[in-house]
Amino acid sequence: MAILLAFTDTKAGRDALKLGVTMARSLHTTIDAVTVAVRHPSVTVPPDANYDKLVMKQSGKWLKKAVAGIPVDVRTHVRLAKSPTAGLLAAIEEFSPSFLVIAGGRHGATGKVSLGSVGQTLLSSSPVPVALAPRGYRKRTNVRDITEVTVGADKRPGNADLLKLAIAMAKEAAAPLRLLSLVAVDKRGKDTDLVKEARSHIDAVYSTAVAELGNKYPIERSIVKGSSVEKATSSVKWDLGGIALLGSSSLASPKHAFMGNVANHILRELPVPLVVVPKDGDIDVIISE
Numbered sequence: 001m002a003i004l005l006a007f008t009d010t011k012a013g014r015d016a017l018k019l020g021v022t023m024a025r026s027l028h029t030t031i032d033a034v035t036v037a038v039r040h041p042s043v044t045v046p047p048d049a050n051y052d053k054l055v056m057k058q059s060g061k062w063l064k065k066a067v068a069g070i071p072v073d074v075r076t077h078v079r080l081a082k083s084p085t086a087g088l089l090a091a092i093e094e095f096s097p098s099f100l101v102i103a104g105g106r107h108g109a110t111g112k113v114s115l116g117s118v119g120q121t122l123l124s125s126s127p128v129p130v131a132l133a134p135r136g137y138r139k140r141t142n143v144r145d146i147t148e149v150t151v152g153a154d155k156r157p158g159n160a161d162l163l164k165l166a167i168a169m170a171k172e173a174a175a176p177l178r179l180l181s182l183v184a185v186d187k188r189g190k191d192t193d194l195v196k197e198a199r200s201h202i203d204a205v206y207s208t209a210v211a212e213l214g215n216k217y218p219i220e221r222s223i224v225k226g227s228s229v230e231k232a233t234s235s236v237k238w239d240l241g242g243i244a245l246l247g248s249s250s251l252a253s254p255k256h257a258f259m260g261n262v263a264n265h266i267l268r269e270l271p272v273p274l275v276v277v278p279k280d281g282d283i284d285v286i287i288s289e
Contacts, residue, residue, distance in 0.1 A: 001172065004097035004128075005033040005074075006088050009062040011138065012103035012116075017066060018140070019133040019273050020101040023243075024072040026146040026173035031074040032095045033067055035059045036087030039080055052080055085121045092128060099275065101131045110136045113270045123276055129165070131243075131275045132267075140240060146173040148242030150272070153181040153202045162247040162277050163205060167212050169243075176218035178242075179205050182232040182266065185225045198223050229262055233269035242272045248279040 005020035007013050017033070024031050037055045060078045067074045081087030092100060102122060108114020113134045115123070123130055151166035170177040181198040206221050213219065226232030246263050267274060 001027045001029045001098040001169075002095070003027075003029060003031045004088075004091055004095055004100050005031050006084070006100065006102045007033050007035050007063055007066060008103070009035075009059075009066065010103075012106055012133075012135070014066065015133040015135065015137040016101055016103040017070075018138040018143075019131060021070050021072055022143060022146060022273075023099065023101065023131065024074075025144065026175070027169065028172060029072075029098075031067075031072055032077060032091070032097065033063060033074050034077045034079060034088065034091045035063045036084045036091075037078055037080050038084060038087075039082055056080060084118050085125065088122060089125060092126065097128055099129050099131050100126055101133070104132050104135050106135075108135045109268075111271050113267050113272075113274045115267070127278060129245075129275050129277045131273055133273055134271060137273065143241045146175050146241065146243050148176050148178060148239040149173065150178040150180050150238075150242055150244045152244075152246045152266075153179050153198070153205045162245060163208060165277060166245045167209055169245075171213060175242075176220065177209060177213065178220040178222055179209065180236070180244075181223045182229050182236075183223060183225050184228050184232065195223065195225065229265040230269050233266050238271050240271060243275060244270060244272050245275045245277060247277050 003020055003024050005016060007017055020031050020033070037052070037059045039052060056078045060076065063076045063078065067076060077091070079087045079091060081090060088100065100122065102119055103116075105114035105116035105119060111134055113132050115132070119130075119132060146169070149166050149170040151163060166177060179202055181202050183195050183198050185192055185195065202221050202223060206219060209219050210217070222236070224232045224236050226235055246266065263276070
């Protein structure tokens with residue numbers, strides 16, 4: 001489960017670095033840390049090769065300083081590209097990682113996950129799972145390892161392997177697995193057919209998880225109701241050392257991620273890192289790497 005880390009010399013970049021290190025420690029893997037130096041084209045002035053070299057050299061210095069002394073095996077790379085997205089997609093093709101770790105948006109609420117413009121583009125184009133760091137995650141100095149893996153009990157087409165990845169991550173990290181279903185109910189809070197359906201599905205998912213991990217493995221089933229998906233998410237008791245996995249919308253292209261309306265509502269209230277898993281991705285390859 002190799003990790004590709006997108007690093008920038010910013011607070012958000014250090015949030016991503018913290019998440020990358022936490023994941024690498026827990027999943028017993030390595031990090032390829034990449035800084036993308038962006039070439040800004042001009043219609044009047046041709047590219048200056050010396051300037052490009054200077055920018056790449058300085059970016060490399062910042063990157064090496066940032067990763068100095070971290071407790072995992074990390075290799076550093078600087079790539080020149082026309083945009084951060086183009087550079088990172090090329091790096092995915094070059095390094096074939098299991099995960100791409102990026103920072104969230106700069107303007108999100110502190111402690112919550114948000115999406116910036118680069119993150120939005122990558123989520124719709126990355127062929128590998130994208131892990132998003134909450135804003136300010138670098139400050140969670142007491143978090144060293146993944147302490148819980150929460151996965152959405154998802155039965156949408158294309159997300160059949162979501163549980164498989166969550167099980168593999170929990171097992172490798174020796175972390176409890178939580179199967180979570182968020183249900184929006186009417187104002188009276190009464191059970192609806194949707195809640196009953198969620199219970200039936202989560203029981204089936206639980207049986208699959210037990211078959212893979214064994215009867216003694218800590219697996220929790222949790223159905224949380226609220227007047228909206230946001231309310232349900234905010235009422236969940238989150239372990240701040242945990243990580244959450246969500247599948248992609250049915251609108252996603254094969255082997256690409258896409259966050260639909262429900263996932264975006266969840267994201268705004270999520271205080272733990274989020275891994276968005278591509279639709280119909282090569283999960284078996286990711287697990288075996």
